[in-house]
Amino acid sequence: MSAKTPDDKDSKSSSSNETTTRKRLKKIQQELRTPIGKIVAGLVTVAIITAVGFASATSVTSTIDKVKFSRLTAKIEKIYTQSYQKKAQAALVAERDKSSHDQDDIFVKYNPYGTDTTGAYIYFTTDQPAKVSYTISAPDTDYPDFSATPDKGDEYTTTHEFQALGLIPEATNTITINITLKNGEKFTRTIKHKQGKLQSEVEIQLKSTKKNTSQDLGNGLYAILGNDSDDQDFMYYYDTHGVIRGEIPILFYRSHRLLFRNDLMYFSASTHLIVGMNKLGRLVKFYNTGTNYILHHDYEFDKNGNFIVLATDLREKTIQDKIIKIDAKTGKVSLLVDMVSLFKTYEATAKNASLGSSSDSTTTSDSNSANFNADSTPKKKDWIHLNTIQVLDDGSAIVSSRETSTIIKINSIESKPSIGYMIGEKNFWKGTDYAKYLLTQKGSFPNTGGQHSVTYVSDPSLPDGEYYLYMFDNNYGLSNTRPDYDWAANTPGINTSMTKYTTSDYDKYLVNEKTGTYQLASTFKVPFSPLVSSAQDLSNGTILIDSGMRGTFGVYTSNGKLISQWKMQLRDTIIYRVYQYDFHNFYFA
Structure with missing residues (x-):
């Protein structure tokens, strides 16, 4: 007699299960022939078709989004090159100079350098020296007007060239140019323009969680520095009403701070790049940290105008512990401070850890990639x-x-x-x-x-x-x-x-x-x-606070009374910093 194997038992059990299953299927088939059964079958069919259709639509939408993202990224990568900026400048001048432009034929070019979605280049001449200012309004909306005097606009001159900020997206805008002659005579000219969409998914007007009713918040703009995202990254300007007045694309990572020197505004546009932009929006200076270092978190000028930058040495196993200098004249990069050398015995006792996770599949070791995480790099010591x-x-x-x-x-x-x-x-x-x-x-x-x-x-x-x-x-x-x-x-x-x-x-x-x-x-x-987060003492005695992981920023009195506050939808998890800039002698007079 042969021994009984486990397979023999499984075979008998399987045969029994198949018989039971056939009986259940036959019963279901009989029930589906009834009127109620036919209705149920129809609903199931509709549900299946809907589910398949939804999955298909989701897949198509995802594919379209990826294509749009790739195109936008490629476009911005071109914008952040010297060759693109030179061509944009040449094209602008050629178009502008085809004919003369007085106050009755003002030349306007929208976002000519690709650096501000809601900006407009304005150029015209006047027979007599005049001062100029402008107002942006969108009469068919509830958004408040935005008025400013451009840099040098408070001086009497016959040539007027500036960038007007603050066009309202997806609305018909009226740009009103106010002209004042030396004899006191005043007149205006208006330009109508249908502004397109923003390039990113952010609010045109932020939600106010504390409306200001008592204090003048000034005419500066709030710079949103690092509403971090896996999508294309931008820097934003919002006015004191919480209305967007600028959308500045960057390559990736974030802009950490705006620095001003010799009529240029400097900011980081990636982990490697710091650029200098003129008041018209043209990128004219490019500084790179090189292959050995990436920048992170902050930078400043020294007294000679060189960049002093917080950095990571990509060749080492520690991160966010170096200070480098980028020479403003030559672009040469040199190491100034190695915190490991200053804190040698402490660093040696610190554990090998960071906020990063080695399981994060989106990160990469390529520091020139948008997927490179400069702030929480896995497998590095953030001591x-x-x-x-x-x-x-x-x-x-x-x-x-x-x-x-x-x-x-x-x-x-x-x-x-x-x-x-x-x-x-x-x-x-x-x-x-x-x-x-x-x-x-x-x-x-x-x-x-x-x-x-x-x-x-x-x-x-x-x-x-x-x-x-x-x-x-x-x-x-x-x-x-x-x-x-x-x-x-x-x-x-x-x-x-x-x-x-x-x-x-x-x-x-x-x-x-x-x-x-x-x-x-x-x-x-x-x-x-x-x-993350930031604090800034403002010139009028108030204090600006950004609670970065809450997506809120607000203005307080010196003793902590909240005056005004806004809530911004997080594109991912944080808003790194919010600083207010008056842009005096840059965008504004």
Whole structure:
């Protein structure tokens, strides 16, 4: 007798199952022949067709979106080349100079350099010297008018050339040119234009979560620096009514800050590129970090106009811990500060970690790709994570370290860098070789948790050696490279969860280098954002706060009363910074 195998048992069971299945199918077939069964069958068929159709439509839409994205990316890659800008300039001049243009035949070219979707190049001459201003209105909409005097528009001249900002997308716009002669005579000319869509999916007008009813917010524009996205990246301008007035495409990554020098505006357009744009929108300067470095988070001018840039050395296993210089005249790139050298024994003890995840399939090792994640690169050691730099006139710099929640002054960054002082939680640095650099805290207040946009402010009313530092204090305690450190136990009130929203803070310190102390000069609560974000003291005494992971930015009084606030839809997860610029002597007079 042969032994019974498991397959014999499975065969018998399978035969029984097939018989049962045939009986069930026969019963279902009989039920489907009834009137109700036919209705059910019809509904099932419709559902199947609908599902298939929906899947097909979704696939087609996805394909179309990919094609549009590829075309837009290719277009912007061309825009950010010297050859494209030279051709655009030549074409503009050739078209403009085919005939003369007085106030009755004003020459207008919309977005001639490809650098501002809602901008218009204006050119005309007047027989007599005149001053000019302009107003953008969209009469068929509820959007408020936007009025400005262009740079040099407050001077009497006979040639008028400027960029008008702020055309309303998807609306018929009226551009009103106001002309004033020396004898006081005034007259206007109007231009009608149907403006197309924005190139990105952002709001034309932001949602106001706190309407301003009492205070003049000025005539500056809010620059949205880094509404990060996997799609094409842009920088945006919004006015004080929350209406978009500029859409500036960049290659990828983000613009971190706008710098102005010699009639040009400089900003980063990728992880490698900083460009200089003139007031008409033409890109005229191009600076590259080279193959060894990428930029991240921040940059400033030194006193000679060279770029001092926070950088990552792509050849090393650590990230966001270098400071480089790009020579403004030659474009030469040189390493100024290696934080590993300054903090050698501390870096050696830090764990190999970052906010990145090696499972993220969208990242790439190609730093020239839009999919390269400069801020949370997987498999790299983000042990200090510099996120702000302020370059001082004496050749020193103040940097902010998110990973250690520490503000660091570095002496002589362009010659022999050394640690000047540190401001941070003393228990974090206890037992290290660097605790001796900590300034003494005067008064009882919690230190910062992952601060951003630390800003140096000199004040002539203060004694020598004293100055202010203000910042967005995220109030979030996390150090992936120091998993043993308990932030909650050492910093009262600090948040250690990204999802349990409490509050962040605006903090302003008074620093006294002579006595080696710092104290809290002012503080107030703001919407919580565990990462990124910014603070900016404005010229009228108010304070602009961007809570980056909330997508909100607002203006406060100096004692923390909210005046006005806007909510912007996040294209992904953050708005890196929001700074207000008056664009004086650039776009505006």
